[in-house]
Amino acid sequence: xxxxxxxxxxxxxxxxxxxxxxxxxxxxxxxxxxxxxxxxxxxxxxxxxxxxxxxxxxxxxxxxxxxxxxxxxxxxxxxxxxxxxxxxxxxxxxxxxxxxxxxxxxxxxxxxxx
Amino acid sequence: xxxxxxxxxxxxxxxxxxxxxxxxxxxxxxxxxxxxxxxxxxxxxxxxxxxxxxxxxxxxxxxxxxxxxxxxxxxxxxxxxxxxxxxxxxxxxxxxxxxxxxxxxxxxxxx
Numbered sequence: 001x002x003x004x005x006x007x008x009x010x011x012x013x014x015x016x017x018x019x020x021x022x023x024x025x026x027x028x029x030x031x032x033x034x035x036x037x038x039x040x041x042x043x044x045x046x047x048x049x050x051x052x053x054x055x056x057x058x059x060x061x062x063x064x065x066x067x068x069x070x071x072x073x074x075x076x077x078x079x080x081x082x083x084x085x086x087x088x089x090x091x092x093x094x095x096x097x098x099x100x101x102x103x104x105x106x107x108x109x110x111x112x113x114x
Numbered sequence: 115x116x117x118x119x120x121x122x123x124x125x126x127x128x129x130x131x132x133x134x135x136x137x138x139x140x141x142x143x144x145x146x147x148x149x150x151x152x153x154x155x156x157x158x159x160x161x162x163x164x165x166x167x168x169x170x171x172x173x174x175x176x177x178x179x180x181x182x183x184x185x186x187x188x189x190x191x192x193x194x195x196x197x198x199x200x201x202x203x204x205x206x207x208x209x210x211x212x213x214x215x216x217x218x219x220x221x222x223x224x225x
Contacts, residue, residue, distance in 0.1 A: 004157075042201070042215045042218060043201075043215040045213075092157050092158075094157075102148050102161075103150070103160060103213065105157030105159070106157050107156060108155075108156070110155075
């Protein structure tokens with residue numbers, strides 16, 4: 001299955017600033033997924049990122065707040081813009097490990113906004 | 115994707131089998147059942163998946179009822195390191211790959 005490197009692993013940010021999270025995969029993948037996990041909650045899908053096209057956002061998430069780049073088949077970034085304390089969460093990227101392997105997840109970025 | 119229902123928490127004695135149930139009564143014919151687990155502060159880890167036959171791998175067994183409306187994940191000899199949140203997900207082959215995570219079951223393995 002794919003191996004994902006996600007960084008930063010954690011950060012503490014001031015409100016009103018932005019943070020860009022990077023996700024690097026060791027193999028080419030068509031779709032990459034970004035999830036948010038709020039404290040004590042399950043995972044919520046933010047968007048699906050395909051190379052060469054605009055990301056597809058889930059209900060409740062907008063491009064202005066969570067812009068995503070997907071410049072090639074092994075890399076993606078998620079930016080959390082104009083942060084507020086409510087954005088404090090773990091953000092995870094994920095790729096499909098190939099049919100039969102399920103999804104592979106990065107180790108996550110633990111974001112705290114103060 | 116079909117919705118899944120899991121008990122919020124379960125306990126299991128170390129060395130005993132842990133049986134985690136999942137209801138997915140609205141599952142459709144082309145949807146698979148996937149199980150993941152998330153150990154504290156880590157990303158979710160894939161465990162196993164199946165369509166209608168029972169499946170077994172080095173981590174666990176998956177038992178799917180004949181009507182496919184429910185399934186059970188079995189960890190045959192639970193260890194303290196199996197303490198985690200376990201998620202049951204139903205996912206179709208053609209839904210653009212995305213999955214919806216429910217609340218999961220927090221399994222606590224006790225010595």
